[in-house]
Amino acid sequence: xxxxxxxxxxxxxxxxxxxxxxxDDAMAPPPAASEVAAQEIEDAALPAPANELVGxxxxxxxxxxxxxxxxxxTGDSPYPEAIPFRQISWDYPVEMLAEAFAEGIMxxxxxxxxxxxxxxxxxxxxxxxxxxxxPEEG
Numbered sequence: 001x002x003x004x005x006x007x008x009x010x011x012x013x014x015x016x017x018x019x020x021x022x023x024d025d026a027m028a029p030p031p032a033a034s035e036v037a038a039q040e041i042e043d044a045a046l047p048a049p050a051n052e053l054v055g056x057x058x059x060x061x062x063x064x065x066x067x068x069x070x071x072x073x074t075g076d077s078p079y080p081e082a083i084p085f086r087q088i089s090w091d092y093p094v095e096m097l098a099e100a101f102a103e104g105i106m107x108x109x110x111x112x113x114x115x116x117x118x119x120x121x122x123x124x125x126x127x128x129x130x131x132x133x134x135p136e137e138g
Contacts, residue, residue: 050127057128060121061085068111073132079111089133097129098122 061071070077070084077084088094101122104114117125 053124053127054131056121057124057126060125061128064115071132073134082112085129086132086134087136088129090136094126094129094133098126101125 058071061069065071065085066078068077068079068082070082070086073086075084083091088097101115101117102119104116
């Protein structure tokens with residue numbers, strides 16, 4: 001009996017393709033979000049330039065704002081009249097603050113200095129502010 005070589009080649013190629021897919025370990029689903037630190041998830045979701053921009057904004061917030069405002073996801077503001085950064089979106093759309101930052105933001109509490117930011121600084125601070133917003137309690 002003569003065996004055709006074409007079906008044998010196709011079968012061999014098909015088995016090679018299946019084998020090349022990897023082992024069960026290689027095909028395992030990624031770890032659950034609860035197994036990965038929240039910051040790692042956030043960093044992985046942002047492209048490198050966005051991570052850098054958020055980091056620059058966070059550094060600005062720590063240097064310029066943390067004396068009065070709670071700048072992170074938790075904690076009280078050192079100056080009670082200063083809104084925690086995580087709640088800014090409750091009163092203002094964060095992206096709408098760009099113009100105020102460019103013109104020298106002025107607010108109701110008297111200790112707030114009038115800042116004049118460069119466009120790159122505004123982008124960085126807004127990028128950071130977006131990362132710390134929490135839903136309004138209600």
